[in-house]
Amino acid sequence: MSDEDDPIVEEVSSGTQTARRYGSDSFNHPQIPVFLSKNLQDSLYLFQYPTKTGLPSHDESVVVNCCVKPFAQEVKVDFGLDSESDHYDRFKGEQFAVAADGKNTYGAAPAKGLERPTYKRGIMDKQAYTSSRSLTDVAKYIVGIYTDREVHLSPLTSIVQLRPALSHFDKEDKRKKAEQKAQTEDTDDEEVLQQVTVKFARGNTKSTAKEQRAGGTYDGFVQRIAEEPWCEAYWHARGTPTAELERQKLFATSHQSNQSLALGADDYLKRLLPYDEHVQPMDTASTAAAAQVLPVYNKAMLRTMPLLEQLRVLLRDARMLSFGDLIEVLAEHVDPHVAGDKVLALLPQVAILLHGNWVPRSEVVFPEKMISHANGVAAEQMVRARDYILFRFSRTTCLFRTQVMAATQLPPAETLDVLRTVARVNATKRWELLLPPDKEFEQKHPELVQRQELHWRASEQHYNEMDWARETKRVRKRSTRKSESQSTSSNSAMPPPALNPPATTSSEA
Numbered sequence: 001m002s003d004e005d006d007p008i009v010e011e012v013s014s015g016t017q018t019a020r021r022y023g024s025d026s027f028n029h030p031q032i033p034v035f036l037s038k039n040l041q042d043s044l045y046l047f048q049y050p051t052k053t054g055l056p057s058h059d060e061s062v063v064v065n066c067c068v069k070p071f072a073q074e075v076k077v078d079f080g081l082d083s084e085s086d087h088y089d090r091f092k093g094e095q096f097a098v099a100a101d102g103k104n105t106y107g108a109a110p111a112k113g114l115e116r117p118t119y120k121r122g123i124m125d126k127q128a129y130t131s132s133r134s135l136t137d138v139a140k141y142i143v144g145i146y147t148d149r150e151v152h153l154s155p156l157t158s159i160v161q162l163r164p165a166l167s168h169f170d171k172e173d174k175r176k177k178a179e180q181k182a183q184t185e186d187t188d189d190e191e192v193l194q195q196v197t198v199k200f201a202r203g204n205t206k207s208t209a210k211e212q213r214a215g216g217t218y219d220g221f222v223q224r225i226a227e228e229p230w231c232e233a234y235w236h237a238r239g240t241p242t243a244e245l246e247r248q249k250l251f252a253t254s255h256q257s258n259q260s261l262a263l264g265a266d267d268y269l270k271r272l273l274p275y276d277e278h279v280q281p282m283d284t285a286s287t288a289a290a291a292q293v294l295p296v297y298n299k300a301m302l303r304t305m306p307l308l309e310q311l312r313v314l315l316r317d318a319r320m321l322s323f324g325d326l327i328e329v330l331a332e333h334v335d336p337h338v339a340g341d342k343v344l345a346l347l348p349q350v351a352i353l354l355h356g357n358w359v360p361r362s363e364v365v366f367p368e369k370m371i372s373h374a375n376g377v378a379a380e381q382m383v384r385a386r387d388y389i390l391f392r393f394s395r396t397t398c399l400f401r402t403q404v405m406a407a408t409q410l411p412p413a414e415t416l417d418v419l420r421t422v423a424r425v426n427a428t429k430r431w432e433l434l435l436p437p438d439k440e441f442e443q444k445h446p447e448l449v450q451r452q453e454l455h456w457r458a459s460e461q462h463y464n465e466m467d468w469a470r471e472t473k474r475v476r477k478r479s480t481r482k483s484e485s486q487s488t489s490s491n492s493a494m495p496p497p498a499l500n501p502p503a504t505t506s507s508e509a
Contacts, residue, residue: 034151035252041155044143045075048134048161063237064126067230073158075131076165076230083125093124100168100175118168128167131160145250152251302334307342310334312350315360319421320434322357323347323441344445353452354394354422356438362386365421374413385410386418391463393422394456398430407466 062080069075082088097119119125135141142153236242263271297305297313305313314329315321321329323344330338351358362383370379385408392399405415423431442449 030149032149032151034153037152037154037250037252039154039249039253040157040246042157044154044157045073046141046143046156046159047075047131048159049129050161051163063235066233066235068233069225069228069230072225072228073133073160074225075160075162077129077162077235078126079129080126081124083123090123094122096124096168097122099172101171118171124168128165129162130165131162133158134161135159143250147251154250299333307335307338308346308349311343311346312360312364315351315358316364320354320357320359322435322438326358344448348448348451352390353448354390355433356441357433357435359390359422362390372414372417374417375411377410377414381408381410382414382418384408385415386421387459388463388466389418389422391456391459393433394452398426398428398432399423400430 063077064080065076065078067076081093083090083093100119101117138156138159141156141159143156144154145152236246302310302313310330311326314326323340327338327340327343330343347353347358350364351360365386366379366382368379370382371377372382385404388408389399389404392404399419401412401415401419404410404419405412408415408418410418419431423433426432
């Protein structure tokens with residue numbers, strides 16, 4: 001038999017290589033060695049420009065000045081602007097320079113003790129970018145280079161984002177306020193008497209400030225960052241010999257020990273996700289219960305399940321379905337030849353008939369050993385509360401959440417979670433069922449309706465006791481002091497009995 005006649009044979013192409021796979025034999029992918037370089041692990045920064053598009057790159061830009069703060073890991077870069085370009089507004093550039101420095105500073109030396117001018121040429125010929133740290137923990141990020149069928153990885157020191165610093169506007173506002181203050185002081189000819197409050201600082205103020213800084217407060221941290229001076233640095237453009245020499249440090253040298261990955265699956269996972277002592281571990285029972293709360297199934301997995309499990313999954317996800325919608329979902333997505341009689345025979349095992357629609361049983365919605373996410377309420381209490389809600393909906397069309405909370409003794413968050421599994425809030429702030437009653441199904445299957453009604457009647461006394469317990473807790477014992485005082489006052493207000501009652505005369509007398 002030739003290869004073309006064998007259906008098991010298929011060709012797999014990868015780049016310029018072509019291989020054949022027979023049956024279950026896996027394709028042999030080329031192995032690529034991975035090396036770790038630590039030459040720049042303490043001085044490798046990754047620059048990001050979130051305000052720049054991908055088209056105008058900074059590779060060909062001229063850097064006028066560059067400064068760094070090593071401890072705060074901040075960077076400031078001044079990119080030169082082409083003031084001779086046709087797209088540059090020279091008049092506006094001169095206005096920005098005058099607004100920032102107050103006067104034309106071209107060729108003028110700064111006075112001693114004063115701040116250096118922002119634009120020495122008297123025109124806005126540069127754009128400053130300052131950095132901000134986008135991530136505090138960069139241990140999970142590396143820089144890789146793929147060359148000569150090898151991958152070289154280098155750890156990062158920090159990842160910073162460079163954004164335009166519009167400091168010339170701040171200087172303009174500061175200068176205008178200073179000029180206005182000076183003008184107001186000059187115009188005040190008359191001396192105005194003002195009350196002065198003198199405060200004497202304590203002798204240990206400096207020591208207290210040092211202690212606060214050492215304590216690691218936020219204000220102290222911000223002050224240390226502001227007080228750290230900028231260190232002038234040299235910017236080596238791309239393609240220069242110094243830049244190429246530093247770029248070679250991204251490659252691992254032959255002197256570095258490169259150990260092959262010979263760890264097991266568990267050890268490798270621990271290396272990727274190390275243990276954190278600050279995270280409280282969960283026991284196996286809680287982990288298993290949490291895993292049962294939100295299982296996800298696709299159509300392919302549903303087709304492999306028995307019909308009873310398919311009904312369990314569909315009803316739990318849909319919360320409430322009519323029989324027609326359930327058959328339609330099964331026929332369209334799971335089994336086109338599903339039998340309605342078979343589905344109807346299995347439904348009572350995982351669902352409850354409520355006004356012609358099917359809702360999942362409470363044990364399906366809240367499995368065993370599950371706890372609520374808000375207050376850790378056990379699944380047993382959640383199941384009992386949901387059964388009470390289903391019973392009440394079988395007798396009425398609307399419920400109040402306060403009524404359910406009083407009867408089930410659940411916290412507000414858990415009560416809301418239980419109600420959402422079967423009901424929704426209407427315009428009158430009452431909870432009603434998700435679907436309207438299906439009278440047609442009840443008329444076609446009166447035996448199912450009667451069976452469910454018998455079940456409700458058997459448990460009706462238990463749910464009524466829950467309501468009675470709620471009412472008795474609300475009834476307060478009336479005080480008898482008032483009635484006793486009233487009776488005493490009424491007795492004291494009665495006239496005293498006569499001492500000498502009148503004599504009765506007989507007819508004979």
